[in-house]
Amino acid sequence: NCTVIRASFLHFINDPAKIENIEESYQYIADGLLVIEDGKVKLLTDFTEEKAESYPVIEDKRGQLIMPGFIDTHIHYPQSEIIASYGEQLLEWLETYTFPTEKQFSDKDYADEIAQFFINELLKNGTTSALVFGTVHPESVDAVFEEAQKIDMRLIAGKVMMDRNAPDYLLDTAQSSYDQSKALIEKWHNKGRLQYAITPRFAPTSTPEQLALAGKLKAEYPDTYVQTHLSENKDEIAWVKSLFPEREGYLDVYQHYGLTGDKSIFAHSIHLTDKEWASMSETKSVIAFCPTSNLFLGSGLFNLEKADNNDIRVGLATDVGGGTSFSALQTLSEAYKILQLQGQNLSVFKGLYMATLGSAESLSIDHKVGNFAVGKEADFISLNWAATDLQQLRMKNAKNLQDKLFALMMLGDERNIQSTYVAGKLVYSAA
Numbered sequence: 001n002c003t004v005i006r007a008s009f010l011h012f013i014n015d016p017a018k019i020e021n022i023e024e025s026y027q028y029i030a031d032g033l034l035v036i037e038d039g040k041v042k043l044l045t046d047f048t049e050e051k052a053e054s055y056p057v058i059e060d061k062r063g064q065l066i067m068p069g070f071i072d073t074h075i076h077y078p079q080s081e082i083i084a085s086y087g088e089q090l091l092e093w094l095e096t097y098t099f100p101t102e103k104q105f106s107d108k109d110y111a112d113e114i115a116q117f118f119i120n121e122l123l124k125n126g127t128t129s130a131l132v133f134g135t136v137h138p139e140s141v142d143a144v145f146e147e148a149q150k151i152d153m154r155l156i157a158g159k160v161m162m163d164r165n166a167p168d169y170l171l172d173t174a175q176s177s178y179d180q181s182k183a184l185i186e187k188w189h190n191k192g193r194l195q196y197a198i199t200p201r202f203a204p205t206s207t208p209e210q211l212a213l214a215g216k217l218k219a220e221y222p223d224t225y226v227q228t229h230l231s232e233n234k235d236e237i238a239w240v241k242s243l244f245p246e247r248e249g250y251l252d253v254y255q256h257y258g259l260t261g262d263k264s265i266f267a268h269s270i271h272l273t274d275k276e277w278a279s280m281s282e283t284k285s286v287i288a289f290c291p292t293s294n295l296f297l298g299s300g301l302f303n304l305e306k307a308d309n310n311d312i313r314v315g316l317a318t319d320v321g322g323g324t325s326f327s328a329l330q331t332l333s334e335a336y337k338i339l340q341l342q343g344q345n346l347s348v349f350k351g352l353y354m355a356t357l358g359s360a361e362s363l364s365i366d367h368k369v370g371n372f373a374v375g376k377e378a379d380f381i382s383l384n385w386a387a388t389d390l391q392q393l394r395m396k397n398a399k400n401l402q403d404k405l406f407a408l409m410m411l412g413d414e415r416n417i418q419s420t421y422v423a424g425k426l427v428y429s430a431a
């Protein structure tokens, strides 16, 4: 039960922002061998004739680059079909496009169909793990877990809790959301590679009673995740202040109800106050950075340097359908531009680290996935350096590894993903 692949390899050991010498953040092997046994990494080493004798090469992928699979730390699977919907910012966009679409997921057959599309789209884009929003309907979460389970994919998901400020057809109640979430935890959490995330949509769509019950659930199941949205849009922040005047600010709402912590992932976190940056850090809470969404919905520019300086873990996220691409490469390309506008640079090493090991760390799954350390689950992808004429022309001009990788990050997308492996098994192949 052993697979041996020969190719070029790149993976990360450290956060490039946290060490003196960036060269020590990654390992690149131009001609290497990866040995997978029982779905786990057994060995990654330079290719030599001698080693090839002990481990006969089963797949020769010379000319391709193998990396750990990408990890998407915030995405809404039911919004796949409204990606790129015109003209609105967050609150209007929710009313106009999002809520009517999410209504359809009360129908399990429909949820199954979109869940299947969604998982396939992740794999095509080289994404092997994700933290996923369902809708308010428990069936929507069954659908996406069932689909992930078919290929033993590492997936974290949860049912949206939402008991006010949305159309009636999408509302639960504080009690029903607690009961349904609890039943889903019992059914799915730690079942194989699946884990559960308690999912209050965002403060404006939950009553204090619902947030209190979400916090109660987290206290009862401390090993589960919490996922929600935070400080994405200025109108949203003002709205939270008017709904929770007794709280100090947006983050304090979550903090008050016991929803911050080292397994709490807050999407966006763009317009934080200094006090909120400090609380995020103190509570070891996590940020999901959603570049394409923040640009598309006109939400603002995320300050990655500030997060790094506050020692806050940041994962990379597409936030489809507010985001405009399933591709981690496209997402990094937009992240680079967001940081440029703030006088910050995103090195390709920091970018690719964020998409793999960094996101794994942000989801506390770095002991399982994120690089090719011995014993980790073998979730990985093979990439073509150049998938278009333009990429080919640019690669010919590339000066060194860093420059080649940078061109791949800026110009690449799902056309560069040649194959995707989950737990050592091929689950997608472009050819």
Ligand code: GUN
Pocket: 076, 090, 094, 098, 201, 202, 229, 232, 293, 319, 322
């Ligand atoms: N805030 C509350 N719900 C949503 C959502 O579905 N997408 C985004 N981007 N922000 C939200």
Ligand code: FE
Pocket: 074, 075, 076, 229, 267, 319, 322
């Ligand atoms: Fe979102």
